[in-house]
Amino acid sequence: MSIAQRIADIHSDVAAACIEAGRKPHEVRVLGACKTKPVELIREALSAGQTLLAENRAQELRDKAPLLAAYDPAPEWHFIGRLQKNKVKYVVPWAQIVHTVDSFALAEEIARRTPGPIGVLIQVNAAHDPAKAGVSPNETLALCKQVEALDNITVRGLMTIPPMTEDPESCAPFFAEVTHLAQMGQAAGLQTDILSMGMSRDYRVAIREGSTLIRVGTAIFGSRD
Numbered sequence: 001m002s003i004a005q006r007i008a009d010i011h012s013d014v015a016a017a018c019i020e021a022g023r024k025p026h027e028v029r030v031l032g033a034c035k036t037k038p039v040e041l042i043r044e045a046l047s048a049g050q051t052l053l054a055e056n057r058a059q060e061l062r063d064k065a066p067l068l069a070a071y072d073p074a075p076e077w078h079f080i081g082r083l084q085k086n087k088v089k090y091v092v093p094w095a096q097i098v099h100t101v102d103s104f105a106l107a108e109e110i111a112r113r114t115p116g117p118i119g120v121l122i123q124v125n126a127a128h129d130p131a132k133a134g135v136s137p138n139e140t141l142a143l144c145k146q147v148e149a150l151d152n153i154t155v156r157g158l159m160t161i162p163p164m165t166e167d168p169e170s171c172a173p174f175f176a177e178v179t180h181l182a183q184m185g186q187a188a189g190l191q192t193d194i195l196s197m198g199m200s201r202d203y204r205v206a207i208r209e210g211s212t213l214i215r216v217g218t219a220i221f222g223s224r225d
């Protein structure tokens with residue numbers, strides 16, 4: 001199946017999932033996670049209209065983004081991987097939104113290095129998994145407020161990666177909790193309108209639970225070696 005066909009399929013499946021959940025299809029956007037995939041394949045995705053793209057390794061973004069910068073239509077890059085402070089410099093020239101901010105120190109480094117205004121999402125460790133990145137749910141809104149006070153950074157919303165499980169349905173409570181946190185944030189005056197939740201295997205559940213941005217790799221670009 002061509003990339004263009006897969007992209008069309010995903011977008012129609014997302015629309016169906018929205019309608020099933022009583023939501024409007026335009027409320028959910030699809031981010032193409034193209035890690036490990038060659039630039040030629042990404043050009044195909046861009047030509048098919050998939051302009052929202054994401055990398056999860058800083059150096060990979062640094063290396064690939066310049067090769068696509070002049071492409072029409074141009075990509076909008078997001079960064080979705082774990083980010084060490086010493087690699088922020090590779091990411092900020094390219095990423096419009098960094099999904100994985102889970103400490104004030106990381107946000108400060110992003111603010112210091114970014115060449116212009118940048119959006120961030122606060123990553124929530126909804127499952128309280130000590131092995132995983134993300135801030136705990138009860139510290140999330142305080143971190144949002146702290147980060148929001150920095151120059152050049154706007155907190156656009158929240159992101160979460162639930163534990164890997166057999167049954168995507170078991171992730172529902174984690175997605176629901178992050179949606180609830182975002183609603184509390186909005187009530188407190190935060191602009192948390194992006195909810196980055198859901199991947200190839202669980203995006204239908206995430207959409208039902210309130211996701212506005214799903215991160216899809218395999219279902220668009222095929223499996224990774």
Ligand SMILES: *Cc1c(COP(=O)(O)O)cnc(C)c1O
Pocket residue numbers: 033035056080081161198199200201215216217218219
């Ligand atoms: C790779 C990646 C995805 C996409 O995963 P698939 O299962 O291939 O859809 C989503 N989120 C993050 C953080 C990723 O690194």
